[in-house]
Amino acid sequence: MAKRIQISQHGGPEVLQLVDIDLADPAAHEVQIENKAIGINYIDTYFRSGLYAPASMPSGLGTEAAGVVSKVGSAVTVLKPGDRVVYAQSTLGAYSERHNVDANKVALLPDAISFEQAAAAFLKGLTVHYLLRQTYEVQPDEVFLFHAAAGGVGLIACQWAKALGAHLIGTVGSAEKARLAKDSGAWATINYREEDIAQRVSELTDGKKVRVVYDSVGKDTWEASLDCLQRRGLMVSFGNSSGPVSGVNLAILNQKGSLYVTRPSLFGYITNREELQLASSELFSLIASGAINVDVPEQQKFALADAQQAHKTLESRGTQGSSLLIP
Ligand code: NDP
Structure with missing residues (x-):
């Protein structure tokens, strides 16, 4: 069993419900990750409101988190239980205690970067990377x-x-x-x-x-x-x-x-493990060097059960920088 935030219909923050689910073992190309910090992204509100459509209902929500690998699918060779990792993927469900993730969407986390820093910066930092370095190379x-x-x-x-x-x-x-x-x-x-x-x-x-x-x-x-x-x-x-x-x-x-x-879209730029590695290593070195600071204010760290409040705050333009859910 694992707790996760789930939607059964589109609507305002009130449709976000905390439920218990039976979590299957990871498929051959997946790893199971025990989430330690979950990144909240504006795109999560689009999937909740119905601007974007989840693949099916009921649906999990959320696209990124940082944590520890707890189980490894039979075909995965690049990750092992105990690895500190961060992931971003277009498949929904990161608002959860544990989640099965395609191993190609997972990056190893350098020791210098905490779970909270990683969840605050990964999807958003990879986005800035492709925008400023690839879509148009800012000089x-x-x-x-x-x-x-x-x-x-x-x-x-x-x-x-x-x-x-x-x-x-x-x-x-x-x-x-x-x-x-x-x-x-x-x-x-x-x-x-x-x-x-x-x-x-x-x-x-x-x-x-x-x-x-x-x-x-x-x-x-x-x-x-x-x-x-x-x-x-x-x-x-x-x-x-x-x-x-x-x-x-x-x-x-x-x-x-x-x-x-x-x-x-980020997922048009991160399409395989090599692209993920290249972009994330550039991001991680800027964070580790202190050039990019992603510390999250305490009032923007929400318990998983308080996802409704987190969405209300984000959509009311009441946040600065990144926000997190802590399982
Ligand atoms: P933000 O933390 O930037 O939150 C959204 C901000 O938008 C608000 O804080 C607010 O800042 C501003 N804003 C302006 N008008 C409105 C409005 N009418 N309602 C609400 N907010 C408004 O969110 P994220 O950092 O998570 O994402 C930023 C944007 O980047 C989102 O639009 C997201 O969808 C997009 N994105 C796109 C990706 C891609 O690959 N295409 C990947 C990642 C993010 P202020 O008060 O200063 O105006």
Whole structure:
């Protein structure tokens, strides 16, 4: 038996229920992991609300956690019981005490990184890795726009940009979040509840604007983001925190300067063990060196049984950086 958070229908945080399940032994290519810290991601709210559909109902929730390998499938050679590990996968169910995971989605955790740091940083840090290093390779001294800079993904992006010597302009929803983003390495911030995003980006860049915008806010910022781009610039739309972008007339890309748009997902960049190893080793060395700090504030560590409250806090824009469930 294992406790897990389960949904039987879509809805608000109240549909998250703590239940006992019979957990099978891991399949041949899986390992069973005793979760020590579980990462909360905004995508979890999409699967709960119905914006994204789980494979079947009832469904577990959650895509990442850190813990200890307790059982190993018959075909697994790269992991053994007792290994400290972290995982991120598109299959749901990480909101649980124990979980069976495809061994190719699991990375060994260096001793210098705690379970909580790993669960706070893995999926979000791998996301920042592909965004800044692969989708568009941000250069030293380059100025670019990154929305929700004080969020989980955002605070890692601020620190990674600083490590690259790049100049991240971060949008934020409050003065306190602006301070935090600046302290984490943002070059400049824009409070998008009070300031005009495109106008401020133009001012900050002496009218040049930017070659790339990373937008996870979605519906509310789509058009302003396009207005921040230079001719032939790249719009990276990678999330829906305010709702999905829909009904786009492609002619807008022509009107705003022959722009490019991409809508990437982490799981299109991490498709095998080699890609996972490459990206995670870069992330782990930045965390171990102190260049990226992912310590989670105590008020953002929730018991597994308090998943409802964790989702309420995240969706009310009440969090800074990452949040965790502790089984
Ligand atoms: P965050 O911690 O960033 O939380 C979301 C933040 O978005 C809020 O704190 C808030 O910050 C901002 N926001 C702006 N408008 C709204 C709104 N209307 N409602 C709620 N929040 C709003 O979450 P994560 O770090 O987990 O994820 C960030 C984004 O990245 C999400 O959209 C997620 O889906 C996306 N993502 C995409 C991936 C991919 O590969 N495509 C992978 C990982 C994450 P503020 O108050 O400062 O505005």
